Amino acid sequence: MSIAPDTSINPALRVAVVGAGYWGPNLARNFAMSSEWELVAICDMDLERARALARKTGEPAVAGSLDELLANHDIDAIAIATPARTHYAIAMQAIAAGKHVVVEKPLADNSVHGREMVQAAAGAGTILMADHTYCYTPAALKIRDLLADGELGEILYIDSTRINLGLVQPDVDVFWDLAPHDLSILDFVLPGGLRPLSVTAQGADPLQAGKSCIGYLSMPLDNGALAHVNVNWLSPTKIRQMVIGGSKKTLIWDDLNPQQRLSIFDRGVDLDRQEMIRTDTEDRKGATISYRLGDTWSPALSEFEPLGLMVSQFAASIRGNKPAPTDGASALRVLRVLEDASASLANGSAPQFNTETSAMENAS
Template sequence: MTQTPVLGVAVIGAGYWGPNLARNFAASPDWNLVAICDLDEARARSLAGRVGGVDVVGSVDELLTRPDVDAVAIATPARTHYPLAMEALRAGKHVVVEKPIADSVAAAQEMVDEASSRGLVLMTDHTFCYTPAVVKIRELITSGELGDILFVDSVRINLGLVQPDVDVFWDLAPHDLSILDFVLPGGLAVESVAAHGADPIGAGKACVGHLVLPLAGGALASVHVNWLSPTKVRTITIGGSRKTLIWDDLNPIQRLTVFDRGVSLENASAEMLGRAEQSAAKVSYRLGDTWSPALPEREALGAMVAELAAAIREKRAPLTDGEAGLRVLSVLERASGVLEGSKA
């Protein structure tokens, strides 16, 4: 039996997210973590020591000349994602980049095109998409268990740090948007974006916000983000024509709950009834069982790095590819445009 060769990877950025990536690459049987690259050499050496004493490289140019580096993981500020990713792709390296994929749709599109033209994998690290709960949500929707999607309500609020360079939409909403893109059939194929933001504390940027996204078939998704809430809430409710599910990410015992409950109009088919009769039809309520799917225990980033390796070996797009990152970024950029327009 032929043994699958281990791939070499380097992590660029040893700050907040880089250590998590490095730890998972180092623990993966698919990968050989060969180097850490960061402008802060002391920080890079500290991380390298914690993951097996791998090499420390101070220059990206030097790193990309190494033949033992098949892929790079970029965990640096969003404004640097585009130049670093493009340099890596042009050097023939596969790339996984922390969310958001770039700081503009135009930059992200160039990254996607560059990877495609070179036959390289460009992956967006939408970590939540690799959690057991979100994978199960995708399965339930794909199998038709929920029926047609009618609405999505997402809430991500907490008493969080007001970021110096982005508003609450760019800080928190990418998590929820990436999840919706992953679980909804066809991804985030939205034609319009409504955005409402407020800055009640005078921070100079939106600290509380709502996004409203019309979905296919007349469904509606809403995303509520907030830095000012004294309580932390992480929930997504997805209502279907057959069943509804609630994901509570802060509930360690029962993260997913599926409700066999819903609303229907008795004998109110548009093909069978006229407008007046349809309006007068009786509403019926379905009250069935509630159940909680069993979920495996595994770290999402471990599944993400395994998916990256599989995509490279199988010469296919990863589950959260550059196009997924582009769709999420498109919603964020359009929301920013709406907010800027409302100030004019």
């Protein structure tokens, strides 16, 4: 799938941003800067906050409620940047009004709501997209291309670490706060999306904050591969790193090393599996295992603002009537892993086997 901006000479699409709090200003700024969009309105119950944002983004109109927005303004799409628990109601009303919708992560506060949103958009023929911003970084796009081209071979393991001395959130645990980033990236870069065989979560709340502040997710994938995610609010050092080990090459994305974000190592272990069946002596080891210690390659990455590409992609999806890479179905897969993680935590870290995944996908 191409992720290039649409450069056609169509008139700009008309959008409103709903929610002028933490993330809304970033969305508004990028819509305002885009030649493909016209930012028509800012909507927030706090009208003063809406007006302050409007002043910085070219003076679009302001609206104090979704009803008012939909009644008074001719828009093609809305971008939702309100608290997660409100996503469902806002999106459903907008979809019912025939609007395209992009939603800040997570898609919704639970997968039942998320599934309804996906189904409603499918029924209405509108685009439903998640603002999984990290997926539109140069690094994630490059990884997606490398995996699509089979550059790493078969995936053997994935290990993602996102730790920091972070803000302990009042309403969600560390899984729901940080892991959506890792999970949405995995869904984006893996050729078939993120479809784990099971989900197991280990959490710890050593501060007795009433929720996990440290978390580990284990997700077996097909063919014996294993994806693992580590999130932590209590780490004194900041790490944002993803390792994707393949049968041919292994990739490391170190997001905090701007001089070498991506490294692709031509190193690995090769097993001659035929041999392994026939021999069972200590000599076997020498005979059937070999190690590659080849070159390392760090591709140059272009520099651009991921959110700028995200809003372009939203426009392209609408114009082409085709799902974005981070469409509602993708966001729903992420949501379901998060729910499974919570279920695993509630069940003494027992693995959760998500039996509905394939059925669900038909709906989307």
